[in-house]
Every structure is written in C-alpha cells, then in structure tokens.
Amino acid sequence: MAKMVPPIKITADDVNCLIHAYFEDSGFQHSAFVLRAEGQLSNSPNFTQHVPRGELVELLSKALLYAEVEAHWKGTGMTANCRSPFSLLERHVCSLDPNVAGPSVPDQASHAMEIDQQAPQPHANGAVGMNGTADSVAKRKASTPTTEEAPREKRARTAPPDESMQVDGVAPSTTEPKQDHKQTASSASSEHAESKKSSKTKRQPGPADDVTPSNVVSLLKGHKTEVFVCAWNPTKKNTLASGSRDTVVHLWNVPDSKPPASPVPPKIGPPMTLSYPSQSEQGDLTSLDWTQDGSLLAIGSYDAILRVCSTSGELYFSHTQHEGPIFATRFSKSGRWLLTASLDGTVCVWDIHEKKLHKQFQCHKDCCLDVDWLTDDIFASCGADGKIQIMSLAHARPPKTFIGHTTEVNQIKCSPSRSRIASCSDDRTARIWNIEDIVYNRPPNNDVVVLRGHSHTVSSIAWSPVITEGDHEILASSSFDGTSRLWDSVTGECLRVFQDHKRHVYALAFSPDARFFATGGADGWLHVYDVKARQKRWSWYAGSEKPGIFEIDWQQSGNINRMALALESNEVGVVDVTRVPLLQ
Structure with missing residues (x-):
C-alpha cells in the first residue's frame, strides 16, 4: 500500500511570521511591532527560525509561475500568444497580441477557462519605508521585490511585464523587439519561450x-x-x-x-x-x-x-x-x-x-x-x-x-x-x-x-x-x-x-x-x-x-x-x- 503524503498545511502563525519578516525587511518597524505583539509571535516556535530576506515575495513569485502554467496549459492560439499582464489585484484574462497572426478568439465558454489566479504585477515602486538611505530603517529592503501602486496606465512605461519574474534580481530591458505582422502563431510561441529564457540570464557585475x-x-x-x-x-x-x-x-x-x-x-x-x-x-x-x-x-x-x-x-x-x-x-x-x-x-x-x-x-x-x-x-x-x-x-x-x-x-x-x-x-x-x-x-x-x-x-x-x-x-x-x-x-x-x-x-x-x-x-x-x-x-x-x-x-x-x-x-x-x- 502506497504511503500517504501528508497534505500541505499552512497555519496563520506561518503566514504571520512571513509577514513579520517582510515588514522588517521593508522598514515597517511600527507594523512589525504591532504584529509581533498581537500575534504573540515571541511565543511561536517559528519566530526563531531564519526567514530569508524577501521570502514572502519570492513565494508569491513562485505562485505566479504556477498560476501562469495553470492559465496557459492548453497551448491554444489564445494562450500561446497571450500578452495580457498579471496583477495581484485583478483577474488574469488572456488577450492576443494584435501584431501576431493566429487563430480567432475562442468562444465565451472556452475563453472563461483561461482566467488566471492573482499574481504580482511588476513595477519600479515599492513598499513605503520609514527612512532614507542614511538610516537603517530603509536599508533592510535590499532584496525585497517591489509592489504596485501606480495607476495602471503608467505601468508599461515604468517596468516591463516580466519584471516581477526576475528572481535573480536583474531587470530586463524596457524595450521589446517589434513583431512581424506576418509571423505565425507557432513561431510567436517559440519566440515567446526564448524571450522568457533569455530574460533570466544574469548580467555580470x-x-x-x-x-x-x-x-x-x-x-x-x-x-x-x-x-x-x-x-x-x-x-x-x-x-x-x-x-x-x-x-x-x-x-x-x-x-x-x-x-x-x-x-x-x-x-x-x-x-x-x-x-x-x-x-x-x-x-x-x-x-x-x-x-x-x-x-x-x-x-x-x-x-x-x-x-x-x-x-x-x-x-x-x-x-x-x-x-x-x-x-x-x-x-x-x-x-x-x-x-x-x-x-x-x-x-x-x-x-x-x-x-x-x-x-x-x-x-x-x-x-x-x-x-x-x-x-x-x-x-x-x-x-x-x-x-x-x-x-x-x-x-x-x-x-x-x-x-x-x-x-x-x-x-x-x-x-x-x-x-x-x-x-x-x-x-x-x-x-x-x-x-x-x-x-x-x-x-x-x-x-x-x-x-x-x-x-x-x-x-x-x-x-x-x-x-x-x-x-x-x-x-x-x-x-x-x-x-x-x-x-x-x-x-x-x-x-x-x-x-x-x-x-x-x-x-x-x-x-x-x-x-x-x-x-x-x-x-x-x-x-x-x-x-x-x-x-x-x-x-x-x-x-x-x-x-x-x-x-x-x-x-x-x-x-x-x-x-x-x-x-x-x-x-x-x-x-x-x-x-x-x-x-x-
């Protein structure tokens, strides 16, 4: 008889410890203190464990990768050529790149199945910190990725859609290559995959x-x-x-x-x-x-x-x-x-x-x-x-x-x-x-x-x-x-x-x-x-x-x-x- 794998278990205490670490990394000392007191984290067995810097957002980034796979697993023309960005605050709906030729938009029932879960939206902005460069309050933010607060119409100008995916810390170029209007859906899908692969290449110091x-x-x-x-x-x-x-x-x-x-x-x-x-x-x-x-x-x-x-x-x-x-x-x-x-x-x-x-x-x-x-x-x-x-x-x-x-x-x-x-x-x-x-x-x-x-x-x-x-x-x-x-x-x-x-x-x-x-x-x-x-x-x-x-x-x-x-x-x-x- 196969051994049962225990189910994934996430407790409120686990989440509180992650958020507490994020608060400290982001310089939210007041918020960290309140959460520590109200959540009685000092008594938690998890509180003494080391939480790597930026762990909460890294986990959200990994969830984004899973969400993208979940939304695009079908490999249809719609999903292969999807250029719609992800957002933590909005549901993902696939949309075709108007410059890429491909199959027509699927019917409403099929389209409804290509709605993704919430995922981080990249942006140059970040969490509001308590102090500036000369003070350590703002300095414990180094590897904490940023969050989105700017109006939606400004996002494309400040950061490319894949920036939140750059787990190696390298921001990709903000200029995307122009697409050939005669490009087929097949070649577009291949090029999209190559683009994602190259975007994760680490730049040398x-x-x-x-x-x-x-x-x-x-x-x-x-x-x-x-x-x-x-x-x-x-x-x-x-x-x-x-x-x-x-x-x-x-x-x-x-x-x-x-x-x-x-x-x-x-x-x-x-x-x-x-x-x-x-x-x-x-x-x-x-x-x-x-x-x-x-x-x-x-x-x-x-x-x-x-x-x-x-x-x-x-x-x-x-x-x-x-x-x-x-x-x-x-x-x-x-x-x-x-x-x-x-x-x-x-x-x-x-x-x-x-x-x-x-x-x-x-x-x-x-x-x-x-x-x-x-x-x-x-x-x-x-x-x-x-x-x-x-x-x-x-x-x-x-x-x-x-x-x-x-x-x-x-x-x-x-x-x-x-x-x-x-x-x-x-x-x-x-x-x-x-x-x-x-x-x-x-x-x-x-x-x-x-x-x-x-x-x-x-x-x-x-x-x-x-x-x-x-x-x-x-x-x-x-x-x-x-x-x-x-x-x-x-x-x-x-x-x-x-x-x-x-x-x-x-x-x-x-x-x-x-x-x-x-x-x-x-x-x-x-x-x-x-x-x-x-x-x-x-x-x-x-x-x-x-x-x-x-x-x-x-x-x-x-x-x-x-x-x-x-x-x-x-x-x-x-x-x-x-x-x-x-x-x-």
Whole structure:
C-alpha cells in the first residue's frame, strides 16, 4: 500500500511570521511591532527560525509561475500568444497580441477557462519605508521585490511585464523587439519561450560601458553581513569606515592612486575591526559620522547604544540613554556636541569633551528619524508625526515648528547657505523651509516651496555643495518610485527626472565639486549624472546576488576622486573616479 503524503498545511502563525519578516525587511518597524505583539509571535516556535530576506515575495513569485502554467496549459492560439499582464489585484484574462497572426478568439465558454489566479504585477515602486538611505530603517529592503501602486496606465512605461519574474534580481530591458505582422502563431510561441529564457540570464557585475576598466571598483571583503553605512574620514583621507548589520565597524586604509592613474588599483590590506556585540536581536548599524577634525567616529545602531570611538579603534565612550534604535548621529561643526535621533521620539545632545549626556529633548510623539545642525547650538529634527522641530540648546521647547507634511518625514538637510532646510516624506513630496529668522535673526518668512512629482515615498534628499543654477541652490531627491530628480529650490521647478533605476533608490550623493551626483538602488545599479548637462554619464552594476547599494560617500581632495559604496553583498565598494574615462 502506497504511503500517504501528508497534505500541505499552512497555519496563520506561518503566514504571520512571513509577514513579520517582510515588514522588517521593508522598514515597517511600527507594523512589525504591532504584529509581533498581537500575534504573540515571541511565543511561536517559528519566530526563531531564519526567514530569508524577501521570502514572502519570492513565494508569491513562485505562485505566479504556477498560476501562469495553470492559465496557459492548453497551448491554444489564445494562450500561446497571450500578452495580457498579471496583477495581484485583478483577474488574469488572456488577450492576443494584435501584431501576431493566429487563430480567432475562442468562444465565451472556452475563453472563461483561461482566467488566471492573482499574481504580482511588476513595477519600479515599492513598499513605503520609514527612512532614507542614511538610516537603517530603509536599508533592510535590499532584496525585497517591489509592489504596485501606480495607476495602471503608467505601468508599461515604468517596468516591463516580466519584471516581477526576475528572481535573480536583474531587470530586463524596457524595450521589446517589434513583431512581424506576418509571423505565425507557432513561431510567436517559440519566440515567446526564448524571450522568457533569455530574460533570466544574469548580467555580470561591472561597468555598463566598454571603455572603463573592469577593476575600476575595488571590492573590500571583511564584513560577514550586509554593509549599511560607510564614511570617509574628513582629514585622514585614506581612512574609510564601514558598518554592517551585525554591529561590526571596519576601518580601512585605502591608498590613493598615484597620478597619472595607474591601470592597477592600489592594494588594500585587511581592515581594523571594531566589534561591539549587541544584546539586542538586531544590531544593524544605521549611522556613521566623523568629527570635522577626523578624530572621533559616532556609531548609531538598532541596539539603542551610542558608541563613539577614535581613529585608533579605541572606544571613547558609550551610553544606553535611548530606549529605542538610534537612527542618526550628527556632530556639530565645532565637534563639541553630538546629536542622536531615536525611535523613542527623543533627541539626545551629548557633551563630547565631558563624555556625558548634556540634554534630552522629547521632540516627537513617536519616532525621531533624522537630525541636522543649523548652527553650533541650534538643530532641526524630523519624525514619524510629520513635524519638523527647530530646537535650541538654550531652551526646552522648540522656538519653531514646521507643519505641512501629512505623514513621516524621512530626512532633513540644511542648505550650504544655512538659510533653508529641505525635508522629504512618505507623502511623496519634498519641501523647502526658510530658517533665516532662526539663524540670522531676520524677519520671518513662512513661505514653503513644495516639490511635487514623485509617485512614491521620497526617501533621500541632498543639496548641491555649490550654487550652479544662477543664484539658486539645487536640490536632488530620490524615491521608491525608482526615479531621482533635480530641483530649483527657489522656484520649485523640476529641472530633470532620471528614470534609470527599476527598483527603490536607496543612496544619493553629490560630488563635492557639484559636477556630478550619484544614485544607488535595490536593482544593483550605480548611476552617475552630470548636473550641468543633466544627463547620465556612467553606470556600474553590483551583480544579481544581493545587489543593493545602500549608501554612497563621495570623496575629493587634491588628486583623490573616489566613491565608497555600502553594499548588500557584504562588501564595501571603492570607485576610483579618476580611472573612469566618461567622468573626466
């Protein structure tokens, strides 16, 4: 007697654990906490099991493959030449490609049998995250495929119909070959199969052009988990700090290339390792910030512990004042003060010389996501409550509060002129606020410039270091809609939209001379754009396995011109820009 195969069993607890892992990967920390509490997942035997990153969407992708087979098993003219996309929210109905000749449309009864189950619809957009590239909240999304939220009429322009099927992480070309009107149904079916086969071919890592040396990017191996943050030392130019998911910080000695650029990149030795075992389940590093003199490095982490260490690797001091993950660390220009922003809604001001807490501000009702200094004793903070608070070390209450965003504010950045601050939010806008009355004691100007155009979370913003557009400062923004934009910060005009990424854009950075700005995303691509010409100049691909680029730090000094990349592949990338012909 044949042995009975036990039936497939899926419990609510299984599904809850998968959704919880998806929430954490997507940066939905509040949602993950609520689900963990209400579902009592801490008591579940499944909770301690490792759920691979992106597992939920990978299972949905496999279900899509099954659904396609189920819908197209008959092999009729209708199914063989079907060009109707799949969608999670709509039933699949086969439809013929009007350019392909074949049998006539079957009758209503036959047609009804070719309706598919729900399946993912590809798109460059993704789940709304809680923070931007500099914060770990948004960085745990690297291999999480994206979901659809854009209007249906825009889908074909943003992503090809098979993008959700690219389980190797490679986005296919958005341009499809033209079909011959005389092509038979048989040849069309064969060509469709070949197209699917070729679309799964993995692209090799390296530059997108044929003139850049393949070794222009040095990959530094040392971390055992994803690298979330990286930062060049501002004075010791060859020192690069990188931080990973397991609270490990590496200090690398990266020699600069001797001019003229050598065809062989300089050899980089093993790093100095600063390991701080975390008592928390999550020890993801969220922020690295050097003092202006390069003597101290502040480290923010999910374990809520502030750590400050020296360039020699010694721990200068640490503290457990915060009751939640630390999302941002910022030294004041003088190096006397250090700001830390936390999930507990507070901002702590630390006296670096005294190695102690100076004052703790309850800035937000919920999570505080980012901070930036306006002067050496005035700072701004933003949070999940949608507010931007201007705080003074001399007062307990904020001298000014900016209200306008309708949901979480992910980042704030003070302009080089120190006259305005920019903010970006999950409400799909960036905004420019005037602070001249606070910084320069001028008459108040409450006019707000609202930058509209992104169709999803605006995750990152960056000011151009140099004024290049007349007398107006330029701002760059990047979004989970897969685009980045350049803006005139005075008029609010969008100067250019760049649509090269196929998934979330995580990283955004200007070159210090303001000639270029670079973006990195979940699709594994680094794109570099010419600010004046407003054109893409150069691209590099990180690979299809764990492709995410989480942070970019661009360094220029004398003959040095290079970028550091924090990579999901557990590596740190160093791009020698002097050896990239297209960027000279």
